[in-house]
Amino acid sequence: MSWREMFGPRARTVETVFPAEKDLDRLLGTKRPLRVKFGIDLTSTSVTIGNEIPLRILARFQELGHTAVLILGDFTTLVGDPSGRDKTRPVLSPEQVEANGATWLGQIGKVLDVKRAEVRRNSEWLAKLTPAEMVRLAGQLTVAQMLERESFAKRYAEGTPIHLHEFLYCLFQGYDSVAVRSDVELGGTDQTFNLNIGRVIQKHAGMASQACVINPLLEGIDGSAKMSKSLGNAIGLDTPPKDMFGLATRVPDALVGKYFRLATDVADAEIERLLKGDVWTAKKTMAEAIVARHYGAEAGRAEREAFERVFREGELPEDIPDCPIDVAAAWSATTLVRTAFGVSGAEARRLVEQGAVTLEGARLADPLAEVKVKGGEVLRAGKRKFARLVPKR
Amino acid sequence: MSWREMFGPRARTVETVFPAEKDLDRLLGTKRPLRVKFGIDLTSTSVTIGNEIPLRILARFQELGHTAVLILGDFTTLVGDPSGRDKTRPVLSPEQVEANGATWLGQIGKVLDVKRAEVRRNSEWLAKLTPAEMVRLAGQLTVAQMLERESFAKRYAEGTPIHLHEFLYCLFQGYDSVAVRSDVELGGTDQTFNLNIGRVIQKHAGMASQACVINPLLEGIDGSAKMSKSLGNAIGLDTPPKDMFGLATRVPDALVGKYFRLATDVADAEIERLLKGDVWTAKKTMAEAIVARHYGAEAGRAEREAFERVFREGELPEDIPDCPIDVAAAWSATTLVRTAFGVSGAEARRLVEQGAVTLEGARLADPLAEVKVKGGEVLRAGKRKFARLVPKR
Numbered sequence: 001m002s003w004r005e006m007f008g009p010r011a012r013t014v015e016t017v018f019p020a021e022k023d024l025d026r027l028l029g030t031k032r033p034l035r036v037k038f039g040i041d042l043t044s045t046s047v048t049i050g051n052e053i054p055l056r057i058l059a060r061f062q063e064l065g066h067t068a069v070l071i072l073g074d075f076t077t078l079v080g081d082p083s084g085r086d087k088t089r090p091v092l093s094p095e096q097v098e099a100n101g102a103t104w105l106g107q108i109g110k111v112l113d114v115k116r117a118e119v120r121r122n123s124e125w126l127a128k129l130t131p132a133e134m135v136r137l138a139g140q141l142t143v144a145q146m147l148e149r150e151s152f153a154k155r156y157a158e159g160t161p162i163h164l165h166e167f168l169y170c171l172f173q174g175y176d177s178v179a180v181r182s183d184v185e186l187g188g189t190d191q192t193f194n195l196n197i198g199r200v201i202q203k204h205a206g207m208a209s210q211a212c213v214i215n216p217l218l219e220g221i222d223g224s225a226k227m228s229k230s231l232g233n234a235i236g237l238d239t240p241p242k243d244m245f246g247l248a249t250r251v252p253d254a255l256v257g258k259y260f261r262l263a264t265d266v267a268d269a270e271i272e273r274l275l276k277g278d279v280w281t282a283k284k285t286m287a288e289a290i291v292a293r294h295y296g297a298e299a300g301r302a303e304r305e306a307f308e309r310v311f312r313e314g315e316l317p318e319d320i321p322d323c324p325i326d327v328a329a330a331w332s333a334t335t336l337v338r339t340a341f342g343v344s345g346a347e348a349r350r351l352v353e354q355g356a357v358t359l360e361g362a363r364l365a366d367p368l369a370e371v372k373v374k375g376g377e378v379l380r381a382g383k384r385k386f387a388r389l390v391p392k393r
Numbered sequence: 394m395s396w397r398e399m400f401g402p403r404a405r406t407v408e409t410v411f412p413a414e415k416d417l418d419r420l421l422g423t424k425r426p427l428r429v430k431f432g433i434d435l436t437s438t439s440v441t442i443g444n445e446i447p448l449r450i451l452a453r454f455q456e457l458g459h460t461a462v463l464i465l466g467d468f469t470t471l472v473g474d475p476s477g478r479d480k481t482r483p484v485l486s487p488e489q490v491e492a493n494g495a496t497w498l499g500q501i502g503k504v505l506d507v508k509r510a511e512v513r514r515n516s517e518w519l520a521k522l523t524p525a526e527m528v529r530l531a532g533q534l535t536v537a538q539m540l541e542r543e544s545f546a547k548r549y550a551e552g553t554p555i556h557l558h559e560f561l562y563c564l565f566q567g568y569d570s571v572a573v574r575s576d577v578e579l580g581g582t583d584q585t586f587n588l589n590i591g592r593v594i595q596k597h598a599g600m601a602s603q604a605c606v607i608n609p610l611l612e613g614i615d616g617s618a619k620m621s622k623s624l625g626n627a628i629g630l631d632t633p634p635k636d637m638f639g640l641a642t643r644v645p646d647a648l649v650g651k652y653f654r655l656a657t658d659v660a661d662a663e664i665e666r667l668l669k670g671d672v673w674t675a676k677k678t679m680a681e682a683i684v685a686r687h688y689g690a691e692a693g694r695a696e697r698e699a700f701e702r703v704f705r706e707g708e709l710p711e712d713i714p715d716c717p718i719d720v721a722a723a724w725s726a727t728t729l730v731r732t733a734f735g736v737s738g739a740e741a742r743r744l745v746e747q748g749a750v751t752l753e754g755a756r757l758a759d760p761l762a763e764v765k766v767k768g769g770e771v772l773r774a775g776k777r778k779f780a781r782l783v784p785k786r
Binding site (some may be wrong): 138 | 468471472475485519520521522523524525527528529532533534535536537540545549552554555556557558560561562564565725
């Protein structure tokens with residue numbers, strides 16, 4: 001039985017297996033429990049549906065009886081970036097590292113059976129390396145090999161500094177594979193180089209080199225290459241269902257298919273069918289499937305219905321936020337919109353001029369004409385901005 | 394008083410001071426005893442008159458009241474070259490390292506007051522570096538900075554592997570300057586890059602960066618760039634006076650001036666005068682001065698006289714080696730020369746044909762004619778090859 005057969009629908013979330021698919025088939029054919037490594041970067045505590053892709057591959061390995069080896073990368077977060085240039089690599093205190101690790105493990109418990117996993121901290125072995133061992137480790141790779149890594153090559157060509165410790169960090173990550181004796185390592189396409197270093201270092205250590213299972217990276221909901229909580233374009237595993245649905249509907253049309261394939265369990269044929277039809281329908285089905293996966297089918301359906309209700313003419317959403325205003329003041333449509341929705345004056349005026357602003361369902365067409373407010377009215381701008389005007393106390 | 398004035402005639406053995414000569418002047422002006430670092434590579438135990446150049450600069454610093462800090466580079470010799478490609482960097486046992494260190498110190502005792510020097514082994518601090526400290530060290534330099542080093546740049550351009558531990562070794566050597574808090578470091582032009590790394594790492598450690606005093610490298614007696622015992626082109630501090638004189642006279646004409654300036658104390662004006670005259674006279678004076686420096690003026694004169702005696706027509710050197718031959722065999726001039734001096738048949742024949750071969754002062758002109766040998770005769774080929782033919786027992 002090939003890995004593809006064993007993985008079934010999950011196989012579509014794998015981009016490449018290297019050195020070759022047959023290596024993974026051979027390993028799975030040995031019938032012994034494989035040690036499947038997945039490294040976790042502790043600088044961020046928020047697990048996105050992008051991070052979830054390899055975790056679900058790992059969960060499938062668990063289901064097949066293999067050992068998930070989760071490596072908390074605490075060594076690098078404790079040391080940080082000595083050049084101080086990499087803002088994404090802050091130095092964390094041991095307490096922060098432990099807290100972030102706990103948060104990670106808590107979140108991924110929804111995807112993986114963490115109790116059955118082997119959880120390791122790489123400071124266990126990295127902090128104990130002697131200078132002589134580090135020299136030997138470094139001697140296993142050449143500068144040219146390191147500069148083959150796409151991101152290093154680009155920076156070297158551009159003249160952007162590459163600090164030497166960055167090379168060491170690659171070696172350390174590779175050495176983790178020796179320390180845990182991994183048979184398989186999982187990671188996104190951005191980790192291809194590092195996973196290969198692991199193979200080289202395992203070989204030098206006299207052990208069989210791991211097979212590497214690489215997943216595609218999921219773009220952010222804004223379509224940018226990296227999904228990241230800090231970029232504000234991520235859907236997290238802890239994102240509440242309503243926001244999860246709303247965020248998913250903001251994905252660019254061109255990425256709906258990719259989101260379907262990587263972030264839902266909807267069958268390929270059904271995805272194909274949906275992509276041929278109305279994109280907005282496809283998008284809502286995708287968003288519903290993402291919510292359904294994380295909160296259940298019921299929640300998915302409920303969010304879809306709530307979302308659709310907002311978009312039906314005249315019908316108001318259930319939870320319109322209150323906006324306290326001074327009812328005695330002289331308001332215009334423009335100042336009301338600006339105040340209620342925090343947009344600029346120019347943006348507010350544009351919305352009014354487009355006929356997109358209503359007060360209790362009546363269009364406010366003149367941007368500057370005075371508007372009387374008693375309190376309790378619903379102000380609406382465009383399809384999705386609602387505020388209930390309440391008297392300020 | 395500038396460093397040039399303080400160093401007097403020794404100043405000519407300095408090629409550059411960086412960052413600038415005024416930095417060394419400023420340091421010397423502080424009147425406190427400076428810590429002057431000189432690193433010793435323990436892979437070789439033979440100290441050449443090339444190695445002697447910085448040692449004599451160091452001795453001058455000692456005379457001026459400063460502290461010579463000799464660093465035995467034992468860490469790197471104990472760890473070696475993990476890639477196994479650098480044959481000049483064998484792994485030595487701790488006993489070999491100690492023995493080589495003792496040999497070095499014994500030999501340089503002729504140049505330097507070793508008892509007053511501070512002798513350190515860099516394993517003292519390097520073997521104790523933690524992985525986190527090494528990461529911080531590595532973070533102080535970039536790949537581009539390392540590849541600025543001429544030898545690395547050349548190898549990178551050629552596609553010759555540069556292993557990552559070579560970068561680490563540069564960092565370690567630089568860190569030595571932090572560990573011993575050096576004010577000044579001495580080294581040859583081939584060490585310019587490494588000495589500068591020391592400055593960078595000292596700065597990061599919050600201390601003043603050392604001034605670097607760079608000496609020219611002395612070519613081997615065969616004119617090749619590197620003088621090295623293993624290349625057979627070196628004059629060692631332990632070379633006996635006769636060989637020292639003989640080796641010095643083999644220096645190419647074009648290098649006589651450089652040997653004078655770097656390896657003797659002959660005054661500049663006298664060197665100029667000699668270089669304008671007969672090159673052979675200049676060469677003998679240079680050789681005499683080198684022997685005189687190491688074994689005294691008397692020894693220098695004696696070696697020169699012995700050497701000149703050989704070259705005077707008809708006069709024979711005092712110590713002609715015996716060459717046992719079968720006097721009953723049929724010899725020709727060619728086979729005699731080949732046997733006595735270990736040259737090829739073609740070379741022996743060429744010497745005979747050039748009229749350069751005599752037996753007891755009589756020229757042997759025919760390469761193939763039979764030559765009768767009784768035993769006890771002196772065979773000579775060219776100006777300097779002599780052998781006394783003795784009957785083989």
